[in-house]
Amino acid sequence: MSESTVTPAGMADPAARRELTSGFTAEPGTAKPDPILVVDTIVRQFGGMTAVDVGHLEVQRGLITALIGPNGAGKTTFFNLVTGFDRPTSARSGAHWSFDGVKLDKTSASSVARAGMVRTFQLTKALSRMTVMDNMMLGAQHQAGENLMKALFSPVWRAQEREIEVKAKDLLDRFSLLEKKDDYAGSLSGGQRKLLEMARALMSDPKMIMLDEPMAGVNPALTQSLLGHIQSLRDDGMTVLFVEHDMHVVRHISDWVVVMAEGRLVAEGTADTVMSNPAVIDAYLGAHHDTDLGDDELLSDDKLQEIAEEVAAEEAEREAEGEKS
C-alpha cells in the first residue's frame, strides 16, 4: 500500500489528527486545508422529491470521515452521485465535484474508480459464481491481459498476472481470507463478503475508499477486525469516507463526522461535538423528542394550537427556502 501513500507521514498519530481537526470550524460545508474531494451544488431529484441537495462539502485528505444521518437522508444516493453511478439533476446547472484536483463532473463510474476513488456497496456485490481469487484479480488496474488483442497471447500478460496474484494473496492474508481463496465467493458468509469487497477495492491501489455501511450485517467479533482494517488504511495514508448507522463505530474510528438529513448537510464536526449538536438530535429524534406525549397538559386546546402554529411556521419557512433555491 505504501505506493499509494499521499501524505508521507500519514495520519497515524492520534494527537496530530486531533490538532488538525480542532482547526476546522464545526459547521456544514466548512473549508479544510487539504481537501481530497470537493463537492459543489449536487442536487438529485426523483420526481418531486429532492433526495440530495448538498451545497458544499470538503473531505480532508488522510482522515476517516463518517457520513451519518437517519434513514432516507440521501447518504447512499450521495455516494452514487459522487462515484458516477447516478447523475445529478443539477448536472447542467452548477454541479461540480473534483477529486484530488481532477474534475469529475462528466465522468463515468469506471473513470472515477480509475482516478483513485473506489467504493463498496451497501448490499455487497461479491461476484458469487467466481472464486475469491478471481474476485481479487479483477480489482487490479492496468492489466495487459484485459486487452482483447493481447489476451490471446499469454506470454504478454503472464508475468503481470503473477505479480497481481502475489499482491492478491497478501491482501487476502491481511483480511484473513487466504484459506478461502479457491472457494466460490457465493459460499462466503455475509461478513466475509464485506471483507472480500473491501480487499478487492484495495487491489486497485486507491487514494480514497468509500465504504457504504461496511458494518451492516457483520457480527461483533468481525466488526472489531474490520474497524482495525479501516484504521490501518488511514494509517497507511488513505482517505476513508464511510456511511454508517452504528454510532459506537462512528465514535470509535471517525476523525470527522458529516451529518445529512433530508438530503442536506445539517452538521459537521468531531464525533463528540456532532452528537451533542441540537440540529443532529432533531434530525434523528424529531424536534419534539423530549416532549411527553402522555402528558395530559398537551391535550389542552391552547397547547394544540401552539403546536399547529409551530408546524405551519416551519412549513412556510421550508417553502420560502424552496423558492429561493
Add this chain to the structure above:
Amino acid sequence: MDTIQSILNAMVREAVSPQTAAVAIAVIGLNIHFGFTGLLNIGQSAFMLLGAYGFAISITHGLPLVVAVLIGLAAAFVFALVLGMPTLKLRGDYLAIVTISAAEIIRYVGRSVGYDWLLKLTHGAQGIPGSQYRGPFTDLSPFGDGNTTILSFSYHDVAGGAAWVTILGLLLVAGLIAAMVLASRRLSGRIRPAAIIALSILTLLLVLFLAPVTGQNTGVRGWWFTVVTWVLVGISTVVVLLLVKSPWGRLLKGIREDEDAIRSLGKNVFAIKMQALIIGGLFGALGGIMFVLPATVQPDSMGRSLTFFCYTALLLGGAASIFGPVLGSLLFFVGRAFIISASNAYVPDSVLSTDKTAQFAFVVIGVALMLLVIFRPQGILGDKRELRFNV
C-alpha cells in the same frame, strides 16, 4: 438387426455432417454471449444469415474466396456494432428484445421481393442456390474425386457382420462413455484431459467400426466439407479456451455476475460487452458460412428456430463450458436423427405417419430441454457450482 444398423448409420451420418459442425461454431459464439458474458442474444441466426449472405453474394459477384469470407465476417461485425450501441448500456432484457426483432428484420429483408436490386442479390425466399457460390471452395479440395469409407475395417469383417458383433460393440460404446464420466469425476491433474481424449478417440473409432460412413471425397456434404468444418470447430474451441482463461475472460465472467461491481473497479464495461458481442457474432457468421456451403442461402432456414436449436445445444452441452457447445450440437443433431429414424422404423404409420416424424422429433427435444433445465440446469459439462450460488 438391419433396422438397428440403419438407425445407427443415420445417426453417425448426422454426427459427421458439416452442418452439425457449422452449428457447433455458431453455438461456440453464442456461448461467449450467453455463457460467459451473460448477454441474452436471441438473434444468433441473424449473425449466421448475414455471414452467409455476405459470403455468397460476394462470390457470385466474382470476388475471391478469402475476400468473400472477410466480407461475411464484416457484415456480422457491423451488425453487432449497430445492435450493441443502443442496447448494451441498458439492462440485459433489452438486448434480447432487440436481437430477436433485428434477426426477423434481416430474414424478412432477405426474403422480400419488393425491390429489383435486392431480389437480384438475395433471390428472395428461394435463396441463393449453393451451386452459384460453392465452386471456389470445392476447387480447393486436395482430396480428389471418388468415394471414401471411413474405417475400411468394420463390423462386416468380424464374424461376417453377425448381430452379436453390433450388440457387443454398442455395449462397449456404453462402457466407454461410462468410463469417460468416471474419468472426468475421479481423475485430476494432467491425466484427466489425456484420459478423456484417449477414451473419446477410442469411442469414435468404435462407433465408426459399427457404422462405417461412405461419402464423396469432394462433393456436396463430402469429406472435404466435413474435414474443413470440423477443423474450424477445433480452432474456434482453442481460441475460446485461450480467451476465457485470460484476464479478459475473467472480466467477461465478472460482467456476467455483476456489472456495477466491475464498473466500481474502474473497468469499461460497455467496451468489454461490445467486444464479446462482436467476437460471438463473428463465430456466428463463420458458422453461417459453413452452414450454407453444402446447402443454399435460404433466409427461412436460418430463422428463429435455428437460434433456438443453438440455445438447446448450448444448454444441453453446458453453458460457460469449453467443450459444451460441441458436445451439445452433436447430441442435438444425433438425437434428432435417432428419434426420426427410430420412430420411422418402429411406430406404425397409423399412429405417426412418416412425414410427421421430423415434427415429432422436435416435440421430444423440447420436452428433453425442459427436463434438462429443471433437473440438470448446468448441462452435461457445465460446472454445477457456477449455477448454485445464483442469488
